[in-house]
Amino acid sequence: MHCFESLDHLKNSYNTRISQIVDEKKAGKKLVGTFCLFVPDEIIFAAGADRIILCGGKNDTVSIAEQYLPRNICPLIKSSFGSIVNNGCSGVKSCSHYGMVDLIVAENTCDSKKKMYELLGDYVPTYVIDLPQRPDSPEALNYFLGEIYKFKGVMEQLTGNKITVEQLKMEIKSSNETRQLLHRFYELRKIDPPPIRGVDVLKLLQKQYFLSTEELKASLRMLINEVEKIKPDGTHKPRIMISGCPMSSGNTKVPEIIESRGGVIVAEESCTGTRSFWDLVDENKDPMLALAERYIKIPCSCMSPNDRRIENILELAREFEVDGVVYYTLQFCHGYNIEKYKVQQALRKAGIPMLFIETDYSNSDIEQIGLRVDAFLEMLS
Amino acid sequence: MISVGIDAGSATTKAVLVKGDRSIIHTIRPTAFDFISAAEMAYKDVLDHAGVDKKAVDHVYSTGYGRNSIKFADKAISEITAHALGVYHLYPDVNGIIDIGGQDCKVISVNNGKVIDFLMNDKCAAGTGKFLEYTARALEVPIEELGELALDSKTPAGITSMCTVFAESEVISLRARGFTKEDIAAGLIENIAKRVAVMARQIGLKQNVAFVGGVAKNAGIKVALEKELGVSFCVPSEPQITGALGAALYSIR
Numbered sequence A: 001m002h003c004f005e006s007l008d009h010l011k012n013s014y015n016t017r018i019s020q021i022v023d024e025k026k027a028g029k030k031l032v033g034t035f036c037l038f039v040p041d042e043i044i045f046a047a048g049a050d051r052i053i054l055c056g057g058k059n060d061t062v063s064i065a066e067q068y069l070p071r072n073i074c075p076l077i078k079s080s081f082g083s084i085v086n087n088g089c090s091g092v093k094s095c096s097h098y099g100m101v102d103l104i105v106a107e108n109t110c111d112s113k114k115k116m117y118e119l120l121g122d123y124v125p126t127y128v129i130d131l132p133q134r135p136d137s138p139e140a141l142n143y144f145l146g147e148i149y150k151f152k153g154v155m156e157q158l159t160g161n162k163i164t165v166e167q168l169k170m171e172i173k174s175s176n177e178t179r180q181l182l183h184r185f186y187e188l189r190k191i192d193p194p195p196i197r198g199v200d201v202l203k204l205l206q207k208q209y210f211l212s213t214e215e216l217k218a219s220l221r222m223l224i225n226e227v228e229k230i231k232p233d234g235t236h237k238p239r240i241m242i243s244g245c246p247m248s249s250g251n252t253k254v255p256e257i258i259e260s261r262g263g264v265i266v267a268e269e270s271c272t273g274t275r276s277f278w279d280l281v282d283e284n285k286d287p288m289l290a291l292a293e294r295y296i297k298i299p300c301s302c303m304s305p306n307d308r309r310i311e312n313i314l315e316l317a318r319e320f321e322v323d324g325v326v327y328y329t330l331q332f333c334h335g336y337n338i339e340k341y342k343v344q345q346a347l348r349k350a351g352i353p354m355l356f357i358e359t360d361y362s363n364s365d366i367e368q369i370g371l372r373v374d375a376f377l378e379m380l381s
Numbered sequence B: 001m002i003s004v005g006i007d008a009g010s011a012t013t014k015a016v017l018v019k020g021d022r023s024i025i026h027t028i029r030p031t032a033f034d035f036i037s038a039a040e041m042a043y044k045d046v047l048d049h050a051g052v053d054k055k056a057v058d059h060v061y062s063t064g065y066g067r068n069s070i071k072f073a074d075k076a077i078s079e080i081t082a083h084a085l086g087v088y089h090l091y092p093d094v095n096g097i098i099d100i101g102g103q104d105c106k107v108i109s110v111n112n113g114k115v116i117d118f119l120m121n122d123k124c125a126a127g128t129g130k131f132l133e134y135t136a137r138a139l140e141v142p143i144e145e146l147g148e149l150a151l152d153s154k155t156p157a158g159i160t161s162m163c164t165v166f167a168e169s170e171v172i173s174l175r176a177r178g179f180t181k182e183d184i185a186a187g188l189i190e191n192i193a194k195r196v197a198v199m200a201r202q203i204g205l206k207q208n209v210a211f212v213g214g215v216a217k218n219a220g221i222k223v224a225l226e227k228e229l230g231v232s233f234c235v236p237s238e239p240q241i242t243g244a245l246g247a248a249l250y251s252i253r
Helices: A005-011 A013-026 A041-046 A075-085 A111-120 A138-159 A165-188 A198-205 A213-229 A253-260 A287-296 A307-319 A334-350 A366-380 B035-050 B079-090 B129-139 B143-151 B164-176 B181-203 B219-229 B239-252
Strands: A031-034 A050-053 A103-107 A126-129 A239-244 A264-269 A324-330 A354-359 B002-008 B012-019 B023-030 B059-063 B096-100 B105-111 B114-121 B209-212
Touching: A005 A013, A005 A198, A005 A213, A013 A031, A013 A050, A013 A213, A031 A041, A041 A050, A041 A138, A041 A165, A041 A287, A075 A111, A103 A111, A103 A138, A111 A126, A126 A138, A138 A287, A165 A213, A165 A287, A198 A213, A198 A253, A198 A264, A239 A253, A239 A307, A239 A334, A253 A264, A253 A324, A253 A354, A253 A366, A264 A307, A307 A334, A324 A334, A324 A366, A334 A354, A354 A366, A366 B079, A366 B114, B002 B035, B002 B079, B002 B239, B012 B035, B012 B239, B023 B035, B023 B239, B059 B079, B059 B239, B079 B096, B079 B105, B079 B114, B079 B209, B079 B239, B096 B181, B105 B181, B114 B181, B129 B143, B129 B164, B129 B181, B143 B181, B143 B219, B164 B181, B181 B219, B209 B219, B209 B239
Parallel strands: A031 A050, A031 A103, A103 A126, A239 A264, A239 A324, A324 A354, B002 B059, B096 B209
Antiparallel strands: B002 B012, B012 B023, B096 B105, B105 B114
């Protein structure tokens, strides 16, 4: 598969980004840490603050978290929490951005996260946005709108800057540009065989909320330019869509297995995938209302009912002409694990084969997953 | 056309030599620590039994946990595909397969030898040969006799632990409470049958089901699982070799 200069460039982006944040902080800019797509970036940027994602994908901080949290909650929560509370006594080093945030802006999504945030406040100032979980009712929209107004106030207080309608509109426009670039990029994956590996795409998407928006857009433009120039070659490989839990930075385990065994990932129905950019914010409405409307519709499994997600999966499977879906969940993520049943039924009805993989961040099950993937790919070809 | 399939399993290594489409020669030997030498020896065994020279073999295909380390094989295929093909050769009408091996359990839905869907349990030893091996030990019964022993029970003891280690301690406490060996054996087998039946129902196996793998030799499990699912199984005369057979046939196809 082709090597892309823009992706090589991204490999070095961690240190560049960290020094950028150091400089910003010296100049008095505040840094906000987030965990979730439900926190509207636009409000953070409009207040003149910067933002960085805190979701952990590395296994080595999981055991640190287990000193505080039960063992049977998802590895994403444990890895993130472990990275934040890590005081270095176990010899494990957290990535340096974890120690740089001025305020964590969390959200009430799943139970484990919600309760973890209650502990987190002892280590880093933490503000939690409440989230109504029956998203289609008008009451829910109003309530969420109220919550993001409160959040706007929190950001104004943190930065000392008043957020104006003009600034919000500007930030919405800018974020929409990113979303449109991602749409353009995903269009290229519809080619058969796709010109870029799914693992490469994922590594970029894992940096979506880590990089500054300027850097992200520049990287995306460079990559789109490079990918557009490639003449697709090679034969058809089973086209796989991954659907389910987020794959945070450091965790590319399952996609690596799928692509090393002869499949190719063409779409991710995931927070590190389509869920993050699929819908745009309406630029013609009152900006706060437009934000509330767009964000409350994110089809996260904490929502009930969440039929929007199933419709979206079927639509993506058709659009990207997938041969099969790998339903990927993290251990103890009850929301996505339970929703598997409905997704499987819907896919069965549509005649699309599905493989279910539940895993964590350790390497202990790589061979077992490999066997299932081998059998699934043999089944598809 | 001569082809050989080698199934490098966790407990045993199986080799099958197929001449044309008819004659099938097989061998089964313990895998032990060294996957590769077990595979080499199994290969030699079938060649010797068949009186065939290595040079006359057209293809060698491997399957099983050690499939990718068998370098003399032309290609490796997954056990799921291999079992589907092997069972199809023996029972063309089958549309479901249950395979219980040493360290995992597979439930496969098939149509004309093609895999439609499958489920595997290998995160822990629940529902596998290992579960039986450990619990038979706690009962001080040779594993081959466990199934027969269970058939003599009228009131199976309730054993609820899915965890092999905890089930072993459950067996010990049942012994202390005076339960008979027969009733404990039957309880263990019911436990494993229930576990596997859940998977079989998830996949939707209803009729024409083949039961293969080392554990299929255990009469007690077969009876308990048949009762649990309300079907009667096709069990090949040598249920351990369907994977290797399928691998051999894959190369012919």
